[in-house]
Amino acid sequence: DIQMTQSPSSVSASVGDRVTITCRASQGIGNWLDWYQQKPGKAPNLLIYAASSLQGGVPSRFSGSGSGTDFTLTITSLQPEDFATYFCQQTNNFPLTFGGGTKVEI
Amino acid sequence: QLQLQESGPGLVKPSETLSLTCTVSGGSVSSSYYWAWIRQPPGKGLEWIGRISFSGTTYYNPSLKSRVTISQDTSKSQFSLKLTSVTAPDTAVYYCARQEVSYLSFDLWGRGTLVIVSS
Numbered sequence: 001d002i003q004m005t006q007s008p009s010s011v012s013a014s015v016g017d018r019v020t021i022t023c024r025a026s027q028g029i030g031n032w033l034d035w036y037q038q039k040p041g042k043a044p045n046l047l048i049y050a051a052s053s054l055q056g057g058v059p060s061r062f063s064g065s066g067s068g069t070d071f072t073l074t075i076t077s078l079q080p081e082d083f084a085t086y087f088c089q090q091t092n093n094f095p096l097t098f099g100g101g102t103k104v105e106i
Numbered sequence: 107q108l109q110l111q112e113s114g115p116g117l118v119k120p121s122e123t124l125s126l127t128c129t130v131s132g133g134s135v136s137s138s139y140y141w142a143w144i145r146q147p148p149g150k151g152l153e154w155i156g157r158i159s160f161s162g163t164t165y166y167n168p169s170l171k172s173r174v175t176i177s178q179d180t181s182k183s184q185f186s187l188k189l190t191s192v193t194a195p196d197t198a199v200y201y202c203a204r205q206e207v208s209y210l211s212f213d214l215w216g217r218g219t220l221v222i223v224s225s
């Protein structure tokens with residue numbers, strides 16, 4: 001299985017901050033990498049697919065980059081509704097696997 | 107607007123079978139997508155369980171493959187999950203999700219249902 005390692009596991013930030021979350025795959029996955037946001041008690045919501053493509057309806061302050069084994073999710077100018085947990089997921093190989101999550105806290 | 111809704115027992119006894127159904131409303135189980143199950147133990151990360159295509163082809167997580175069956179009833183716009191011989195570690199929120207066939211992203215999720223394995 002491809003292991004997905006996210007860092008940090010949590011980050012404290014303020015409204016207006018720029019936040020960067022990294023995700024590392026245990027082997028190369030091309031650009032087969034998605035990012036999800038999950039709020040407490042809710043299902044995950046797709047933010048970024050194919051490493052850098054913004055899902056429809058997602059604010060442009062979210063962006064993704066990377067390929068191969070190293071990926072980043074960047075939130076520019078953090079908004080109150082962005083405090084949540086973020087997961088990366090690889091879709092290159094079965095079984096599909098997720099990172100452990102990064103909690104963005106106030 | 108397409109919606110997914112999980113249904114099934116919230117409590118299952120150890121060694122018994124967990125059975126959940128996902129109903130697709132506002133649309134149908136389309137060939138343009140795969141239909142998947144994902145679970146999340148309380149306070150933990152996400153685990154992909156498996157998926158089914160419109161043609162009925164299934165893929166399962168090898169860690170669960172011996173215990174999992176995903177099936178569908180396209181006439182009812184439903185797909186289902188069965189997990190046999192459950193134990194306490196199978197306690198989780200179970201989500202059904204739609205998976206886009208090109209990029210394999212999960213672009214639509216149900217609200218999730220908590221299943222507790224306990225006697």
